[in-house]
Amino acid sequence: MTLQLKMQKEVMTENIEGQLEEITKKRYGKDVEKCSDKELYYSILEWTKEWLRAEPEITGDKKVYYISAEFLIGKLLSNNLINLGVYEKLQDILASKGKDLALIEEWEPEPSLGNGGLGRLAACFLDSIATLGLPGAGIGLNYHFGLFKQTFQNHLQKAEKNDWIESLSWLNKTDVSFDVSFGDKKVKSILYSI
Numbered sequence: 399m400t401l402q403l404k405m406q407k408e409v410m411t412e413n414i415e416g417q418l419e420e421i422t423k424k425r426y427g428k429d430v431e432k433c434s435d436k437e438l439y440y441s442i443l444e445w446t447k448e449w450l451r452a453e454p455e456i457t458g459d460k461k462v463y464y465i466s467a468e469f470l471i472g473k474l475l476s477n478n479l480i481n482l483g484v485y486e487k488l489q490d491i492l493a494s495k496g497k498d499l500a501l502i503e504e505w506e507p508e509p510s511l512g513n514g515g516l517g518r519l520a521a522c523f524l525d526s527i528a529t530l531g532l533p534g535a536g537i538g539l540n541y542h543f544g545l546f547k548q549t550f551q552n553h554l555q556k557a558e559k560n561d562w563i564e565s566l567s568w569l570n571k572t573d574v575s576f577d578v579s580f581g582d583k584k585v586k587s588i589l590y591s592i
Contacts, residue, residue: 414445414484415491421445431495438497439475439505440566442488446478447568453482455533462527462534466520468512469538474568474592475506481528507562509592511541540569540590568592 415430421441422433430438476499479485489499511517520536527534540563547560563569574589 414488418442418445418488418491430492430497435497435502436505438492438502442479442502443475443506443566443568446475446482447570449482449484450478456531458533460533462532464520464523464527464534464536466512466516466536466538468517469520469524469536470512470514470517471509471521471524471592473503473506473508475503507564507567508560509562509568510546510560511538 418441419430421444422428422430422437425441425444426433426437428437430441433441476485479488485499492499492502512520520538524534524536542563543559543561546557549556549558569590569592572589572591576587578585578587
């Protein structure tokens, strides 16, 4: 890590409260204390994505690609905050303002990008790659509606579409796209990164 990057991270860590206040005022015209948990989720999402942009990309002579039709990654906010080393500090800041980070995290939609076994295994491989600091990436399908959302009506399980993609999410649209042919039909695929 370069000295400049280390100093930048120290400044960001020291001023979490001020940065979050700045985002909530810009987004909602409110102080953190007056924001709803949902508003705070989107503010923390924006702040965390900014933090992640400041992280250096892990590079190397070789790169591992894990290709899977499923990536059951689960919710990402707490995972990213823990990996950035700021979860507890942010939790304390929010608690001092009468807010509970666990309740805020509940507003994150669950990306339903798999069934279970293989999707969870793929996500575990990605976690291992990141934990070991290896240059790597997972490549999969972005199911716009996920698999399904379970609800209960009259004591019976009902499957509904899971519209998990929102305008503000972990997805970052790229400029990379390809035409994909299926028989006599053609669709345009767009690459997103998470």
